[in-house]
Amino acid sequence: xxxxxxxxxxxxxPSETLSLTCTVSGGSISIISYYWGWIRQPPGKGLEWIxxxxxxxxxxxxxxxxxxxxxxxxxxxNQFSLRLHSVTAxxxxxxxxxxxxxxLVPAPGAGGAFDIWGQGTMVTVSS
Amino acid sequence: EIVLTQSPGTLSLSPGExxxxxxxxxxxxxxxxxxxxxxxxxxxPRLLIYGAxxxxxxxxxxxxxxxxxxxxxxxxxxxxxEDFAVYxxxxxxxSPGTFGQGTKVxxx
Numbered sequence: 055x056x057x058x059x060x061x062x063x064x065x066x067x068p069s070e071t072l073s074l075t076c077t078v079s080g081g082s083i084s085i086i087s088y089y090w091g092w093i094r095q096p097p098g099k100g101l102e103w104i105x106x107x108x109x110x111x112x113x114x115x116x117x118x119x120x121x122x123x124x125x126x127x128x129x130x131x132n133q134f135s136l137r138l139h140s141v142t143a144x145x146x147x148x149x150x151x152x153x154x155x156x157x158l159v160p161a162p163g164a165g166g167a168f169d170i171w172g173q174g175t176m177v178t179v180s181s
Numbered sequence: 182e183i184v185l186t187q188s189p190g191t192l193s194l195s196p197g198e199x200x201x202x203x204x205x206x207x208x209x210x211x212x213x214x215x216x217x218x219x220x221x222x223x224x225x226p227r228l229l230i231y232g233a234x235x236x237x238x239x240x241x242x243x244x245x246x247x248x249x250x251x252x253x254x255x256x257x258x259x260x261x262x263e264d265f266a267v268y269x270x271x272x273x274x275x276s277p278g279t280f281g282q283g284t285k286v287x288x289x
Binding site for chain 2: 114154160173174
């Protein structure tokens with residue numbers, strides 16, 4: 055049973071970089087044809103897809119965030135990570151890591167449908 | 182970008198009643214690549230439906246999805262106490278993937 059767990063600072067200063075890690079247990083992130091993704095949810099608001107990474111390391115990012123986002127794999131630690139640069143208060147949100155099974159990724163640029171989620175981690179951007 | 186509009190914003194019903202939630206897309210969603218999620222306070226979303234009408238693993242059969250093109254529906258045939266939550270639709274065919282703003286199903 056694959057499980058995901060986000061970790062990282064809960065408070066980030068404006069203009070700095072938000073860095074989160076998702077640790078995968080119960081399965082390897084290197085398995086062929088697996089994707090892994092990040093989604094966020096501002097307080098009291100809806101969900102926004104940030105980006106998805108394939109087991110090869112290829113990334114697919116939301117154009118609205120593409121210039122500020124980096125997603126990468128760390129296969130040795132069975133983790134994948136999110137870096138969001140130049141944050142503002144508008145980036146305050148609960149950040150989720152999640153897995154879309156390959157069969158639910160008909161178009162990687164759209165992220166996929168996510169069947170396994172981490173519990174989420176709240177990140178506040180404030181000085 | 183495909184904009185998904187969910188209606189109503191809030192649905193007030195009693196346990197045992199039928200819930201019908203709507204999701205309308207600004208453009209056709211190819212091959213019905215539309216999903217529905219349930220989210221309870223303080224929890225991550227849970228995948229209910231994918232491909233517009235296929236139930237995810239472990240989802241009770243009181244949940245059903247239908248629709249194609251630009252109009253999709255999630256139906257809960259008989260509301261159980263644990264079904265009161267917020268529901269989101271998502272299209273995952275056109276970049277970027279997008280979510281609706283959510284429908285809250287609350288106890289009347």
